[in-house]
Amino acid sequence: MEEIRSLKVINEFGVHARAAGQIVGLAGKYKARLFLAKDGRKVDGSSILSILSLACPKGGEIEARIIGEDAREFMDEVEGLFKNGFGEAGRGQYRPKKKLMKGVPVSPGIILGKAHHLDRSKTKVFPKKLINRREIDREIDRFRQAVDMAKEQIQKFKSNIPEQVKGYAFVLDTHSMIVDDSLLFDSTLKRIRKEKINAEWALEKSVKNIHRLFKKVEDEYIGRRIDDVDSVSERVLRNLVGVEEDSLAGIKEEVIVVAHSLSPCDIVEINVSDVIGILTDVGGQTSHMAIMSQALEIPVVVALDRATDMILDGDLLIVDGNTGDVIINPDADTIISYEDKKKRYNSYKSAVDRVRHLPAETSDGYKITVRANIEFLAEAKAAIDHGAEGIGLYRTEYLYMIQRDLPDEQALFDDYRQIATMVAPNPVTIRTLDIASDRMASDMEASKEDNPALGLRSIRFCLNERKIFRTQLRAILRASVYGNFRLMFPMISGLGQFLEAKRILEGVMRSLDRDGIEYDREIPIGILIEIPSAASIADILAKHTDFFSIGTNDLIQYALAIDRDNEHVAHLYEPFHPAVLRMIHQVVEAGNKEGIDVSLCGEIAGDPLSILVLLSLGLKEFSMSIGSVPLIKKMIRMLPLGEVRDGLKGILHLPTSKKIEGFALKRAKSLVPDIFEEDVFWYRDAGTA
Ligand code: PEP
Ligand code: MG
Numbered sequence: 001m002e003e004i005r006s007l008k009v010i011n012e013f014g015v016h017a018r019a020a021g022q023i024v025g026l027a028g029k030y031k032a033r034l035f036l037a038k039d040g041r042k043v044d045g046s047s048i049l050s051i052l053s054l055a056c057p058k059g060g061e062i063e064a065r066i067i068g069e070d071a072r073e074f075m076d077e078v079e080g081l082f083k084n085g086f087g088e089a090g091r092g093q094y095r096p097k098k099k100l101m102k103g104v105p106v107s108p109g110i111i112l113g114k115a116h117h118l119d120r121s122k123t124k125v126f127p128k129k130l131i132n133r134r135e136i137d138r139e140i141d142r143f144r145q146a147v148d149m150a151k152e153q154i155q156k157f158k159s160n161i162p163e164q165v166k167g168y169a170f171v172l173d174t175h176s177m178i179v180d181d182s183l184l185f186d187s188t189l190k191r192i193r194k195e196k197i198n199a200e201w202a203l204e205k206s207v208k209n210i211h212r213l214f215k216k217v218e219d220e221y222i223g224r225r226i227d228d229v230d231s232v233s234e235r236v237l238r239n240l241v242g243v244e245e246d247s248l249a250g251i252k253e254e255v256i257v258v259a260h261s262l263s264p265c266d267i268v269e270i271n272v273s274d275v276i277g278i279l280t281d282v283g284g285q286t287s288h289m290a291i292m293s294q295a296l297e298i299p300v301v302v303a304l305d306r307a308t309d310m311i312l313d314g315d316l317l318i319v320d321g322n323t324g325d326v327i328i329n330p331d332a333d334t335i336i337s338y339e340d341k342k343k344r345y346n347s348y349k350s351a352v353d354r355v356r357h358l359p360a361e362t363s364d365g366y367k368i369t370v371r372a373n374i375e376f377l378a379e380a381k382a383a384i385d386h387g388a389e390g391i392g393l394y395r396t397e398y399l400y401m402i403q404r405d406l407p408d409e410q411a412l413f414d415d416y417r418q419i420a421t422m423v424a425p426n427p428v429t430i431r432t433l434d435i436a437s438d439r440m441a442s443d444m445e446a447s448k449e450d451n452p453a454l455g456l457r458s459i460r461f462c463l464n465e466r467k468i469f470r471t472q473l474r475a476i477l478r479a480s481v482y483g484n485f486r487l488m489f490p491m492i493s494g495l496g497q498f499l500e501a502k503r504i505l506e507g508v509m510r511s512l513d514r515d516g517i518e519y520d521r522e523i524p525i526g527i528l529i530e531i532p533s534a535a536s537i538a539d540i541l542a543k544h545t546d547f548f549s550i551g552t553n554d555l556i557q558y559a560l561a562i563d564r565d566n567e568h569v570a571h572l573y574e575p576f577h578p579a580v581l582r583m584i585h586q587v588v589e590a591g592n593k594e595g596i597d598v599s600l601c602g603e604i605a606g607d608p609l610s611i612l613v614l615l616s617l618g619l620k621e622f623s624m625s626i627g628s629v630p631l632i633k634k635m636i637r638m639l640p641l642g643e644v645r646d647g648l649k650g651i652l653h654l655p656t657s658k659k660i661e662g663f664a665l666k667r668a669k670s671l672v673p674d675i676f677e678e679d680v681f682w683y684r685d686a687g688t689a
Pocket of ligand 1: 393395434530550551552553554555601602603
């Protein structure tokens, strides 16, 4: 069967995205095929982009041809859409205006799809109520029941956790702990009793108090744990009020979820064949939701501020998870250009992914080592999946930050043993506690310091708090027999301090000997070079250590006196500052002279241009954030190391970071143009500019 009709476009804005979407929606219902033609160009009527490419304005004419079963019925419906002005004709109220929003990108990828609102607005609370003495017990019972219910719900999420995010089950355990935490639970009960107020109001007051406490936390990572407190208390509140949660599990078509915020429990419910992206008003790069969503490998942009106000259900969206750009109701040209960008990104990504498990060997045969930096156990698997040849930096602070009691030796051992086993035979460089008391969740008295970055933290803190230090060292040593550990002390500023740390370690080894507990007696002991004084005496330190790892995040901050988290001086944070490069070079030379291993584990290791510069300075081992591993491996495989060294000779004599960057970029473009081509170069860290 064949049906041909000429259709007039009568609606104000022509066949724009939403109108084209309606045609495609119809095409999906029928077996017959629809073709649309204008000015001699014929396109497939089941492709939104093809329809848009006809660029048919109001008053234009389109020839529709349908071939196949039920062609007439299908055509009647198509004609109905045109005649009805796609539901907009004459009314003039529909104006799909293109709008742009910018948020914080937390999971990469580019998608085009339909918005789906998920109601995560705060539960409307009930009038605040004063209660009388007889009502206290009833109110307390209500609260306890709501809390028990929340725990059951969280447990249920945990038992249904999908494979991709299984490693993050501990986040749900943290949520169970938060419900029980005295700051939330006991203090709400106390308020009900003492202030004689209803449970909802008491809970709200407790949460406000926790917010006040968190406001003082400067550390971004810990500060973001307030998101977990919010999502848990919201759950309890919903249970109290008896409001059912709008669930993600019910979504059965391809959509981009738009919500005020999402919790880790929401992420557990996501089915990635339906939810193709996520946008939220609030949130940050280090929230649990953000970290877990990366494991789902769908584009996610957070902190959009007013996404839930600006975006309507059903709006067409472009989401760029690489840049944080969101385009609402894009016009045809924008869609076409993003489709092109998406295609290039996807083919670039698959080229990068193809090499992630191949060795990082330069095109002229030099072996380079690419490892990953991780912060907690769940990331170890992701690191391996991304092709990391071991863990070059395990930051061990997490277990000290999530609970009020200090973790005991057994808890630390369990965590370290699992990592050692998982990564073996590849090595794990485990760094001892790099923290100050103000960042710990325990009740420990925090020292009052005007300048914490220069204060009692890291190895200095550990040398002061020997019991905490010894407990961690014992756990590390006990776990060392399960894999291939290297132990590293952070923030070493001089030899005496390093030798003191080693003496304590030897004492712990003796205590393990006495207890008849096995450990790796040959465990390499190294120094994280991140203070300029240590870089300056690298030749002295090299005689006493098994390896160096250069921590440029802090080295740059201390060398240039720039607080790395202070936005006012961020522009002065220059990784290519000649002083920084000279220090790195000095450490590499000192290490080479003593024949010890030298690696680099600062963020710059994940930046392609920096890698080129660092290779030219003689580095051959790197550890970086997990997401950077595949790209850096791909780039290394394309590089001729001999030519890199020849091409970048003289870099240490250039006077400014700007000159160094310009010089390096020019060489980079001629050596590996594919990687340094503009706009494929997403992984470029703004901090290195
Ligand atoms: C560094 O300082 O470069 C480093 C790797 O450690 P962190 O970022 O944890 O301070
Ligand atoms: Mg550091």
